[in-house]
Ligand SMILES: *[C@@H]1O[C@H](CO)[C@@H](O)[C@H](O)[C@H]1NC(C)=O
């Protein structure tokens with residue numbers, strides 16, 4: 001924990017220095033990452049997707065997925081709309097596979113798309129202004145300190161680091177780069193050619209653990225990380241042989257994009273790490289056996305504390321203070337646990353704790369939304 005705190009302090013410092021001395025920073029990126037947010041409790045039953053990630057020999061990153069380990073790895077379920085069943089099913093299928101070895105987390109995504117297009121060519125621009133594929137990784141599952149990665153069909157990437165979600169006052173750190181990342185895109189069709197119908201694009205990438213393990217959690221057999229994927233898809237029309245975003249004829253603005261995800265968020269916001277899927281690492285080689293997904297009984301305790309956090313946010317917006325009164329929080333969406341949390345109002349906000357009868361860990365959430373255990 002201490003290491004993590006120091007690491008983030010250094011990153012914040014570096015990013016402050018970086019942003020003040022970088023005269024012509026891309027303003028559109030900065031506009032996007034600022035701004036406080038109201039939050040809502042996702043109107044979904046809590047139950048993120050699960051996936052077991054098996055090991056592999058080192059893979060060639062070429063977008064072809066020819067290795068037996070890829071063939072033997074199962075696809076995730078197909079993506080849903082970001083709001084789950086509240087919205088229409090995605091128009092095109094998306095699914096993912098994952099593998100790992102000593103050095104890399106490997107991700108392959110298959111993105112069906114009848115009209116493949118992309119224009120952005122500069123790293124760290126706002127890649128979701130094109131159709132894109134996005135990855136979110138929170139290794140220790142505390143919902144603070146996580147990575148975001150976006151890629152388009154031109155293999156242009158945007159990698160960034162979030163100290164905490166925007167809803168908790170976080171800002172994206174664009175200066176951060178995933179050193180040693182390997183990416184490839186294979187297009188089954190033609191890029192930026194509206195004259196024909198395309199099939200799909202495949203992304204293959206290798207994230208070095210050397211970068212991810214700054215968090216102190218190196219993958220190991222049975223360990224679970226929180227990961228999510230999403231796909232942004234704009235509605236386009238074809239004009240003069242080019243793909244153009246479709247506009248609202250009255251306002252002249254782009255029609256809203258589709259957001260298709262692995263694990264539905266329930267809200268149009270990917271920055272709810274508690275809703276991301278569970279990826280469990282297994283030391284079994286892909287194709288050589290099968291591991292069992294191990295449900296962590298403390299996850300439901302963490303979720304209950306999370307509902308307390310949502311309801312405290314609602315409470316403070318109505319009353320200008322936090323409360324220790326569970327009955328009031330329950331009326332705002334807090335889901336009671338078997339053992340009641342202890343809430344302490346502090347000078348800077350509050351802390352709520354529940355002791356797990358399963359593991360003996362004391363789980364803490366505070367007004368910054370971070371959730372973590374003490375032995
Ligand atoms: C994350 O995954 C969940 C599935 O657990 C999905 O419902 C959700 O929309 C995803 N959210 C993001 C932001 O990717």
Ligand SMILES: *[C@@H]1O[C@H](CO)[C@@H](O)[C@H](O)[C@H]1NC(C)=O
Nearest residue numbers: 052072073074287289290291
């Ligand atoms: C992959 O999926 C198939 C079909 O659902 C299933 O029978 C098989 O056990 C899965 N493989 C692993 C390694 O989980």
